[in-house]
Amino acid sequence: MTYGYIGTMKTQPGMRDGVVAILLSGVESLRELGCESYVVSMAADDPDTIVVMEVWQSKDHHDASLQLPEAKEAIAAAMPMLTGEFSGRELVVAGGLGADD
Amino acid sequence: MTYGYIGTMKTQPGMRDGVVAILLSGVESLRELGCESYVVSMAADDPDTIVVMEVWQSKDHHDASLQLPEAKEAIAAAMPMLTGEFSGRELVVAGGLGADD
Numbered sequence: 455m456t457y458g459y460i461g462t463m464k465t466q467p468g469m470r471d472g473v474v475a476i477l478l479s480g481v482e483s484l485r486e487l488g489c490e491s492y493v494v495s496m497a498a499d500d501p502d503t504i505v506v507m508e509v510w511q512s513k514d515h516h517d518a519s520l521q522l523p524e525a526k527e528a529i530a531a532a533m534p535m536l537t538g539e540f541s542g543r544e545l546v547v548a549g550g551l552g553a554d555d
Numbered sequence: 556m557t558y559g560y561i562g563t564m565k566t567q568p569g570m571r572d573g574v575v576a577i578l579l580s581g582v583e584s585l586r587e588l589g590c591e592s593y594v595v596s597m598a599a600d601d602p603d604t605i606v607v608m609e610v611w612q613s614k615d616h617h618d619a620s621l622q623l624p625e626a627k628e629a630i631a632a633a634m635p636m637l638t639g640e641f642s643g644r645e646l647v648v649a650g651g652l653g654a655d656d
Contacts, residue, residue, distance in 0.1 A: 489652060492651045493653050498645035
């Protein structure tokens, strides 16, 4: 079952672009990990809020990706630039443009 | 500037699959309208909540798509199946897998 996730995080003042760069740094390897879409954005109404929209072949693929050393390093590097305000929403993907199923 | 939108809507009991079908009915024509990604999902924690994640070449492309007769017909068909609880978030897309820029 195709899995979706919307993650929202708030960055410390001035740190947004650094966090965006970290989030985008591993994008080229995502497809082979079972990722169908991974889009990093800023909220239009709040430049310190970053929103990541993700589509994965399964929740297991998503969870496994977070256990890779590169992912753990990226999270550790971004963490000091964040305020600690996170939210996330898990989705069951029905289909569409940009989701393979 | 690549534009993103996350739209959330709540369906009347039993109406979810009908709304999902309407939302997916025009997908094959989206790319030529300037859409890069359009993924329809159900919230994992609430089967009556539908979440649409969209990426467009620009906000103008997105807005123009909603003015097409097919879009207006789809919205009119879905509306009676919805509770009227909507939320939306506009995004400035930085990049990633599934966004061309």
